Amino acid sequence: MRVLTLGLSLMLIAGSSPSLAADAQNGETLATRWCNGCHVVSDEQRKGSDMAPSFAAIASQPSFNEERLAFFLLEPHPKMANMALSRSDTKDLAAYIAGQKHR
Template sequence: MGSRFAAFHLAGAAVAVSAIIAAMATGMVSAPPAQAADAAAGRALAERWCATCHVVGEAPQSAASDAPPFTAIAARDGDISPAWLAFRLLVPHPQMPQVSLSRAQAADLSAYLATLKK
C-alpha cells in the first residue's frame, strides 16, 4: 500500500513538471523582463567612483591626467558598444581601483556614457 501511495505522488510530480515545461514552451510562463539601464543612476555612480580619475561631468580636468574624460570615451566610433562597455566595467583595467560593480550598475554606467555620445 505504501508503494502505491509513493508512486501516486511521483506520478503527480511528473504531471506538474510536464505542465510547467509545457507552459514555458508555449510562452505562458516566461522569465521576468530585464530592467532597463538607468543613465541617471549611472551618472551618480560615475560622480561617486569615477570622478577621482576621469572627467565625468562639466569639470575642466580630471585628477589623473592620463585618464580620458567620459566624453572622449563616449566619442569613440564603433569600437565601444554599451554591452561591451558594461562587460569591461565588470573587469576593470589595471590602473582602475578595484570597485565591485553589479551587472546592473555596470549597465547604468554604460547607459550614462551613451548619453554623452555626440
C-alpha cells in the same frame, strides 16, 4: 498617502528586477562617486587625470559599444582600486557614458 505607497513599491520592484532597462541617472551617481577622480565624467567637470580618457572621448570612439563597455566594467581596470560594480551598475554606467557623447 496612497500615491506615495504606490511609488515606493514601484521603486522596490525596479530595484530588484535586473531585466529592466539601464538607468543612466544611477550611472551618473556611480560615475560621480567612483570615476571622477580619474576621468572627466561630464561636461560640467573641469579636471580629471591626464591619464584617463574623458567619458565624452570614450563615447565618441567609432568602436564604442554600450554592451561591450558594461562588460568591460565588470572587471576593474588595472589602476582602479577595489571597485566592485554589480551587473546592473555597469549597465547604468555604460548608459550614462553613452549619453556623454558630444553631438
